Amino acid sequence: MAIIKVDSSDNAEFLSATEELREYFSALSVKKGRKLTYNVLTYGCQLNESDSEKLEGMLTSFGLERVQGKDELTMADVILMNTCSVRENADKHLFGNLGVFKNGVREDPDRIIIICGCMMKVPENVEKIRKSYPYVDLVFDPQQIHRFPILLRDSIRNSSQLINIGSIDYIADDDYFTISRLRKFRALVPIMYGCNNFCTYCIVPYARGRERSRDFGKIVSELETLKEQGYKEVMLLGQNVNSYGLNNEEGKTFKDVLAAASDIGFNRVRFMSSHPKDLSDEVIDLMADRDNIEKHLHLAMQSGSNRILKLMNRPYTIEQFLDIAYKFRSRVKEGSLTTDIIVGFPGETEEDFEQTLDAVRKAGFDAAFTFQYSPRPGTKAASFDDQVPKDIVSARFDRLLKLQNDLAYKSNEARVGRSYEVLIEGISKAGAGTYTARTLSNHLVNFTIPEDILPKGCLEDLEGRLGIVKIERARPYSIDGVLERFSDV
Numbered sequence: 001m002a003i004i005k006v007d008s009s010d011n012a013e014f015l016s017a018t019e020e021l022r023e024y025f026s027a028l029s030v031k032k033g034r035k036l037t038y039n040v041l042t043y044g045c046q047l048n049e050s051d052s053e054k055l056e057g058m059l060t061s062f063g064l065e066r067v068q069g070k071d072e073l074t075m076a077d078v079i080l081m082n083t084c085s086v087r088e089n090a091d092k093h094l095f096g097n098l099g100v101f102k103n104g105v106r107e108d109p110d111r112i113i114i115i116c117g118c119m120m121k122v123p124e125n126v127e128k129i130r131k132s133y134p135y136v137d138l139v140f141d142p143q144q145i146h147r148f149p150i151l152l153r154d155s156i157r158n159s160s161q162l163i164n165i166g167s168i169d170y171i172a173d174d175d176y177f178t179i180s181r182l183r184k185f186r187a188l189v190p191i192m193y194g195c196n197n198f199c200t201y202c203i204v205p206y207a208r209g210r211e212r213s214r215d216f217g218k219i220v221s222e223l224e225t226l227k228e229q230g231y232k233e234v235m236l237l238g239q240n241v242n243s244y245g246l247n248n249e250e251g252k253t254f255k256d257v258l259a260a261a262s263d264i265g266f267n268r269v270r271f272m273s274s275h276p277k278d279l280s281d282e283v284i285d286l287m288a289d290r291d292n293i294e295k296h297l298h299l300a301m302q303s304g305s306n307r308i309l310k311l312m313n314r315p316y317t318i319e320q321f322l323d324i325a326y327k328f329r330s331r332v333k334e335g336s337l338t339t340d341i342i343v344g345f346p347g348e349t350e351e352d353f354e355q356t357l358d359a360v361r362k363a364g365f366d367a368a369f370t371f372q373y374s375p376r377p378g379t380k381a382a383s384f385d386d387q388v389p390k391d392i393v394s395a396r397f398d399r400l401l402k403l404q405n406d407l408a409y410k411s412n413e414a415r416v417g418r419s420y421e422v423l424i425e426g427i428s429k430a431g432a433g434t435y436t437a438r439t440l441s442n443h444l445v446n447f448t449i450p451e452d453i454l455p456k457g458c459l460e461d462l463e464g465r466l467g468i469v470k471i472e473r474a475r476p477y478s479i480d481g482v483l484e485r486f487s488d489v
């Protein structure tokens with residue numbers, strides 16, 4: 001399959017489409033006598049979030065204002081859904097929302113509905129939209145993002161539904177876009193796109209194409225700009241960051257990108273996701289040696305049975321996985337190890353599942369995303385014969401959840417009585433006067449602030465501040481504490 005690189009020098013048509021859309025929405029705004037708005041709904045992983053930040057940047061450049069929240073969902077002038085086909089019930093969310101949008105389009109025929117994301121790489125979904133939802137204006141897949149203004153302009157010009165699902169893997173460098181970053185302290189920085197691994201349960205290689213690594217120099221210059229702009233945390237993103245550079249000639253590896261981000265001097269450098277087959281000892285050593293690299297490794301195990309790992313097309317054994325886990329534990333002080341596990345993969349026996357429980361105990365995961373297997377259209381495993389009955393999957397899932405919850409609680413309990421530096425994310429959902437933050441090991445902390453540090457009623461915006469929190473209490477999914485002092489002044 002062809003991989004085409006596009007950079008800023010290719011974007012004359014992109015710019016002229018953007019200009020045409022700006023004029024179109026400006027005239028519409030005059031006609032309606034108000035500012036026009038957009039609403040972007042994002043489902044799924046951080047790569048989808050990163051794509052949405054680019055799409056929001058483009059929508060803003062057309063002169064639209066962002067609105068948020070359910071109430072505004074059907075009221076915005078442009079509604080964009082960035083879908084995910086990995087998470088369960090994604091299709092229910094999509095088609096449920098499309099039903100709701102119908103009334104909104106009846107009320108205002110100028111309203112524009114757009115759908116993109118991984119679900120659009122499943123032909124059945126696109127066909128259903130074509131047949132049953134004619135009021136959807138534009139459908140495109142994740143590889144077409146750098147063409148969004150062109151596609152939207154064409155759809156408006158022709159007043160008809162435009163479906164653009166491509167078969168070419170593009171890599172558009174990020175200086176191509178104006179990015180509307182959703183967090184003022186954290187910047188998401190994709191370092192590569194796509195995936196070559198073809199795990200049999202996963203749609204991503206079909207939806208996002210083959211692996212393409214961004215140029216090392218361009219990543220470094222983006223990171224330097226982000227540092228100058230005051231971002232405290234960067235998150236390096238890819239479906240499998242550890243295979244960065246394997247498909248280009250620069251000779252740079254993921255370790256080089258991680259070291260460069262650390263050298264630039266962010267308070268925190270995070271990354272997501274890692275595949276056990278490519279994680280090098282050098283990366284673990286770097287995590288151990290650098291104070292500003294997060295002490296958190298998310299490493300998807302998926303199953304503890306070698307037989308099931310093989311059926312999943314995961315090219316490692318559980319013994320190799322546990323070796324990495326032990327290495328990480330011994331090298332990275334107070335590190336946290338998290339994972340993904342699928343329960344009830346086709347053919348999973350009780351013995352296979354027991355091996356998963358055993359591996360979970362041995363690895364002692366600090367947290368895990370656990371999923372009940374359900375077939376995803378378009379994947380190899382969806383056609384496997386021996387699907388496990390739902391009641392058995394559900395009973396196994398409950399057993400795994402209980403074990404993992406106990407482990408997570410123990411991990412949180414081990415922090416009680418100690419003080420940690422945290423990066424504050426904002427007001428907590430836990431209750432009035434409580435803030436939420438993360439430790440360097442990515443533990444979620446809810447904390448209060450004594451009045452001598454911040455007087456009651458003072459609604460100072462603390463997002464992005466650093467502080468030292470003393471941990472007082474463990475919960476299954478978080479830890480509670482009290483701020484001792486700010487550490488960034």
Ligand code: SF4
Nearest residue numbers: 195197198199202204
């Ligand atoms: S590594 Fe496997 S699970 Fe992850 S994106 Fe690639 S195919 Fe999907």
